[in-house]
Amino acid sequence: MPLPRNRPVSKIRNKSTFYLLVLSSGIITSFYVVLDDVVNLELIKDPFIFGAFEMVVGFVVSLLFVAFLHIPFRKKEVGKRRLNLGYLFDRNFQRLKFPRGKVGIYTLLAGIFASGSTILYFYLLKENGSAVIMPFSQFVLIYLLIGEAIADKEKPVIVEIQSIAMIAIGVIIASLSTGTGTLDLNSLLINIALIMGPFSLFSACYIFFQKKALTTKNDQGRLYDTINLRMWTMVIIMISQCIAAIPSLIRGGFTEVATNWKTALTPVIFSMLFVFIAIVFSTRALTMGKMSIVRALSSVSVIVTIPLTLIVGIWIPTISGIGGENLSTTLILKIAGSLLILVGVIALALSETRSILLAKVKQGEEIRIEELTKIKGVTDVSFITGTYDLLINVKIRSIGKLYSMTENSIAKLAWITDVTTHHIMKEYE
Amino acid sequence: MSVSAYIFFEVELGKTRQVVDELRKIPNIVRVAIVTGEYDVIVRINVENLEELFHITTDRIHMIEGITDTQTAVIEKEEIQE
Numbered sequence: 001m002p003l004p005r006n007r008p009v010s011k012i013r014n015k016s017t018f019y020l021l022v023l024s025s026g027i028i029t030s031f032y033v034v035l036d037d038v039v040n041l042e043l044i045k046d047p048f049i050f051g052a053f054e055m056v057v058g059f060v061v062s063l064l065f066v067a068f069l070h071i072p073f074r075k076k077e078v079g080k081r082r083l084n085l086g087y088l089f090d091r092n093f094q095r096l097k098f099p100r101g102k103v104g105i106y107t108l109l110a111g112i113f114a115s116g117s118t119i120l121y122f123y124l125l126k127e128n129g130s131a132v133i134m135p136f137s138q139f140v141l142i143y144l145l146i147g148e149a150i151a152d153k154e155k156p157v158i159v160e161i162q163s164i165a166m167i168a169i170g171v172i173i174a175s176l177s178t179g180t181g182t183l184d185l186n187s188l189l190i191n192i193a194l195i196m197g198p199f200s201l202f203s204a205c206y207i208f209f210q211k212k213a214l215t216t217k218n219d220q221g222r223l224y225d226t227i228n229l230r231m232w233t234m235v236i237i238m239i240s241q242c243i244a245a246i247p248s249l250i251r252g253g254f255t256e257v258a259t260n261w262k263t264a265l266t267p268v269i270f271s272m273l274f275v276f277i278a279i280v281f282s283t284r285a286l287t288m289g290k291m292s293i294v295r296a297l298s299s300v301s302v303i304v305t306i307p308l309t310l311i312v313g314i315w316i317p318t319i320s321g322i323g324g325e326n327l328s329t330t331l332i333l334k335i336a337g338s339l340l341i342l343v344g345v346i347a348l349a350l351s352e353t354r355s356i357l358l359a360k361v362k363q364g365e366e367i368r369i370e371e372l373t374k375i376k377g378v379t380d381v382s383f384i385t386g387t388y389d390l391l392i393n394v395k396i397r398s399i400g401k402l403y404s405m406t407e408n409s410i411a412k413l414a415w416i417t418d419v420t421t422h423h424i425m426k427e428y429e
Numbered sequence: 430m431s432v433s434a435y436i437f438f439e440v441e442l443g444k445t446r447q448v449v450d451e452l453r454k455i456p457n458i459v460r461v462a463i464v465t466g467e468y469d470v471i472v473r474i475n476v477e478n479l480e481e482l483f484h485i486t487t488d489r490i491h492m493i494e495g496i497t498d499t500q501t502a503v504i505e506k507e508e509i510q511e
Binding site: 354355356358369370372373379380381382383384385386387388391420421422423424425426427428429 | 433434435449453459460461462463464465466467468471500501502503504505506507508509
């Protein structure tokens, strides 16, 4: 078990790097979405062809980047492996390799769902513009929460219901557009149905299988890495995007690409590099701090997109989502909706309570540690010396849930006895 | 071979803030939690070996005013989810 790196609690430096990483990841996200929007609006108008073009370029860019990550950077070896640049981004990365077995299946499923959401992303981007797409992307949280509640067979707690309501209403408000002066109810309904239905469901399934792939060990007991996962899902997305683009290409879309591909190439390369960097930054941040904070802070992209579209709007007034006669009304709607989403996400992310449970092991009973670690909310378990035998760190949404967890899961384990709970009132990490 | 340990503290009434501030100055301490229950403060410490753990606990931690009792629990094995 590798020991966590010494991270003194009083030092500011690490903390600021962490915040910088997460916030940059969020801001970079807004940049690539707006960049996509511009290319889509000005150069390659068909969303399917644009998607396919971007994915093909993106694949090449990412492949070159990953090749660069294979460069060894230090002669030092950890165990039998030589460290390369990729190690800086993900400690599990060794080289690009084809995923096999269970991990392979999870990657394939992640790729298929990612394809679904990416194809819809390009379609929705075309229909609504970047200022609307960003709030949409937060909607997936609602599905993840509902999925969690179903898996736990638990009623959601009040903060979860509040956040779900805030995010849902925020998305609806932010997607309203009065660009033409009147509210187009039909297209609004279609959009909401698309976001609430397939787009969010696909994204939720993508996140689920991504996590599955990253947490499943292969035959040698090694974990998969984010760089490989990103590359292989990208291959699947690229293939699906190309297939989705065939009808448009047959209908004469090919000429559009043929005339504009050179101009579109630079922004698309930048966009795909931004995507890669945003993903790498947030994954890197994940290894340094709490996941909930990473998720909450990266939702800053929802807000950043608004001024960005406004700035771009000076040159390209038609950039969708914002603009038209009722600029101020649209802006107020967008800002109000985005703020609702942001507050909803942050409230949810920061509402977790943490506890430390101390327990004794019953003599003569076989210890099955995986029974403990598989319980939802248990982050880690340590065997310790002294009065108690086990220290269990728990992260859960409410004290009520902690009660049902100890009562229904931990107390039922035959080999555990005498559990005492310490709720953390304040914590420094 | 590095060693990690949890240290459980009982703290004199009204001195928690002071004790926690002092504990946070020790670079090997990676986590400080103020808790409810049997103990008042729980910290996690990473050191190179038991010798270093001994030095830090006796020379630095036990010198902090306001701590009434400590219990050090060395981690023998750790299982992390995910």
